[in-house]
Amino acid sequence: MKTVTVGPNDAGQRLDKFLTKSFPNLPQSMMYKSIRKKDIKRNGRRCAISERLQEGDVLTLYLKDEFFQTEPEQxxxxxxxxxxxxxxxxxxxxILDKQPGLLVHPDKTYHFDSLIARVQHYLYSRGxxxxxxxNSFAPALVNRIDRNTGGxxxxxxxxEALRILDAKVRAREVKKWYLCVVCGTLEQKEDTLQAYLFKNEKQNRAFISARPQKGAKTIRTRYRVL
Structure with missing residues (x-):
């Protein structure tokens, strides 16, 4: 059995999402079955998968310890x-000024050094x-830029801050401006370009086409020559 108290950074999440993040050793099929059988309770009562958690909620999981066992924290x-x-x-x-050459998130080549790792280390060192x-939250980046881009x-x-900023990004209230160096001469001093972006998953490469492609996204770039 395990008891978990929902903290401020966990509030607002669906029950199933919270459990998935908090107990990675717990299979989803077992989680759903346990909720149906009332082996997982919220504040001592039966709960539903889609319930939104509130700060101070107490979750009780009547499950085997093997689902809670984790390796020592590293x-x-x-x-x-x-x-x-x-x-x-x-x-x-x-708000950070990321330098070119630094990944925002780790990949298979760079396991440790990334912007988000530096943010978490910085906040950890300051308590x-x-x-x-x-239980389930870690400081996170709201927007991303490419490794070789600075900004x-x-x-x-x-x-709570993550939810608010994510909502503003989705509502397009956050605007992105880029400075870039181009090769050649632009015919117009100011214009809007439209093309189609698609990704080849097998090659892990992105391509841009002047014509629509199956599965491609429309992209528009408005530019002004300085």
Missing amino acids: FDFLKAPDRLNILYEDANIL EYRPEGE LVMAAKNA
């Missing part, structure tokens, strides 16, 4: 430096992030 983000170029910071967010005290990246320190 925080990979501590292997990354905590050096950041911070342009703005408050209790909820960071603002304690992963052992979180501003927003990071959320808590779940």
